[in-house]
Amino acid sequence: MVWIPGCDEIPLSISSVTGPNVELTVVRVGEATTRLHALKIGDQIGLRGPYGQGFSFPTNETTILVGGGYGIVPLRFLFHHYRRYSPAKLPVVALGAKTATSLLFIAELNPQLIVTEDGTAGKKGLISDFLPGLIKQVQAQRLIVCGPQEMVNTLYEIACNSGIPIEASLEEYMRCGIGLCGSCVKRALLVCNDGPVFTTDKLALLCKL
Amino acid sequence: MLEINLCGMRLKNPLILASGILGTGNDILRRVAECNIGAVTTKSMGLVSRPGYSGPSIVATDCGYLNAMGLPNPGVKVFAAELARWDKHPAAVPLIASIYGSTPAEAAEVAAIIAPVAAAIEINLSCPHASGYGLAVGSDPQSVEKIVYAVRQAVQIPILAKLSPAVADITIIGKAAESGGADALVAINTLPAMAIDITLRRPLLGNITGGLSGPAIRPIAIRAVYELYKAVNIPIVGSGGIVTGEDAIEFILAGATAVQIGTGIAYKGLTIFTEIEERMRRYLQQERISLAELVGLAHRMSL
Known part of the structure; x- marks a missing residue:
């Protein structure tokens, strides 16, 4: 869940994780995502999660x-x-x-x-x-x-x-x-x-x- | 062993799903009803739909959760159509419809629309974060009596009045609901509260303030039930921070005939009802006492 202060909190999936960095890929579709697109480097947002059930990770199957x-x-x-x-x-x-x-x-x-x-x-x-x-x-x-x-x-x-x-x-x-x-x-x-x-x-x- | 009669409703055990938790539709309520539960309560519904507040609408805190959903609901007519599929067979789990209204007439209208599909009406007199509704009307005894009375005139089924602890004396509100014609009281709803993020230096909830639920409020709820038990002659449903069977038994000892469970689901999942039921059963067997005998037993002043 991604908190955009003063706007809303929305569910987003994680696009990539590198070390301590979490990468989100966000399409501009509404107010909250428009606000995310307008953020500048150094601006702060909130994150909580991840929640729920994830993908399996079968390594012995095609x-x-x-x-x-x-x-x-x-x-x-x-x-x-x-x-x-x-x-x-x-x-x-x-x-x-x-x-x-x-x-x-x-x-x-x-x-x-x-x-x-x-x-x-x-x-x-x-x-x-x-x-x-x-x-x-x-x-x-x-x-x-x-x-x-x-x-x-x-x-x-x-x-x-x-x-x-x-x-x-x-x-x-x-x-x-x-x-x-x-x-x-x-x-x-x-x-x-x-x-x-x-x-x-x-x-x-x-x-x- | 755990069967109870609550205002004429036959419950297979004294555990009830609290309002606001999961009760958005027929299928999900049905799923909860299959979890060793006595009755289920819908999310609160009003005359017209409400979108609820912008997020964040929930924050985890020590020993509980803060929430400010803002009474999101599709309106009573949509709810009535959705719940028309609920099985009203006598052996089925009773469905309690939670309603709110800012005036007695509005509450009565909502109750009348949903009554045909419900076993009982719960009036939300205590939501701490919806201006004009809930606690805004539930802290004034005259308003409470008028709202309960209006709903009493509108429906034949049992009425439960859900009370807020955020008042000077909950027994005054409880007695007002009783005079208005409530068949039972539910105590307590969440407590007004807030949290601030120290990094962003802002209130965490979109609505700034919200209601605190979970184990943190259980002692407050126990006290409210204990006081109400002395003050009124109608059954009390205890609610507030129940996670274990021991918690539920504590409420019964304070004077509750039944209990509601909500936030506990965040800690234990839907198996919480089975866990609590089994613990209560074991307690009654070990102590060789019936559930009815247990109600209010903590009020004995001498051994």
């Missing part, structure tokens, strides 16, 4: 990280973790976005699949159009995804059809972040505490169309 738009941000943090602790078995990265300028961290993540809706980079279409092919090609054993809910819904179906587990980090408005206030409830699940990363069994409740 895993595909699928980022939809800005959803790549928490997966970048996970990718760094692999680079540091499991350099011999890095996950495969697939990136999708609306347009080329929304594709983040390409150079660093070296994605095997890039898809844009308008075809300005990589293949044209939705990431879900090309993912079944990639799953077969690399013989993936797990999907770890973050992106818009519709994308997660489709990827959940693809994972089920492919018979492999899926983990997805979901987004929801949060207030307390610690499982008390109920602001982030989806069905009977709390995104802050039961999630934000949900595994196949929980996604079965959250992704059914």
Whole structure:
């Protein structure tokens, strides 16, 4: 949870951690993020967390990280973790976005699949159009995804059809972040505490169309 | 062994989910209801929706939490539609609807809209951080009596009045609620409090001040229940910092018929209800005493 003094406190995922430095990747979408963009070096903000359940870290499986738009941000943090602790078995990265300028961290993540809706980079279409092919090609054993809910819904179906587990980090408005206030409830699940990363069994409740 | 009758409601144990905690929708309340609990309470609802305050809305502090959510809710009509799916079977866990209103007429209107889907109404007379609502009306005995009376005229189901400890004498407010027609009292809500970040040199809560809950306020709550037990003739639901079975038993001894649990979930998760229930059961067995006999037992002056 990131506190922007005098404005609000919002849930953000961590983009990278280097020593004592925590890196956030913030898209300007509302008042709080606009204020974050306006900060100067030396300005101070508050941080609390991290809370809830994180990604698993399977180092003996072929895993595909699928980022939809800005959803790549928490997966970048996970990718760094692999680079540091499991350099011999890095996950495969697939990136999708609306347009080329929304594709983040390409150079660093070296994605095997890039898809844009308008075809300005990589293949044209939705990431879900090309993912079944990639799953077969690399013989993936797990999907770890973050992106818009519709994308997660489709990827959940693809994972089920492919018979492999899926983990997805979901987004929801949060207030307390610690499982008390109920602001982030989806069905009977709390995104802050039961999630934000949900595994196949929980996604079965959250992704059914 | 732990079954109780609270104002005509049959509870399988005296543990109730406190208002403001998790009670935003049918599915999450159902999940809590499956956790060895006697009854659940919704988040407080008003006539129209409120967005709540800007964050931060919660701060962890020594032995508790400070919060200033600002009564966020979608309004009673949306809540009534959401909770229409609640199972009203006699064996199901009773649903208590928490309501607020700035005037007697407003509170009565909210209560009348939600009453068809609820087993009881809890009137929030004590939120310490919503101007014009809660404590703003709950600290004046005449206002309290009028609000409770108006709700009494509007609904047939039991009414619980949730009181604030931030008054000179809680028994005066408790008696006012009783005269207004409350079937039970709930004591206590959170205490007005605040915290300041020394690095940023600013109040931590978006609303600057908020309400303190958790173990820090338990002794205050115990005293409030103890005093109310002597002052009124209606049952008291104890609330404030209950984390363990021992805490719950302490409230019963002070005079509570049932207890509410909220912040404790932050420490123990939803298994807290099972933990407390088992501890209470063991205590009753070991002490060879019934739950009913335990209520108010600390008031004995001699052995």
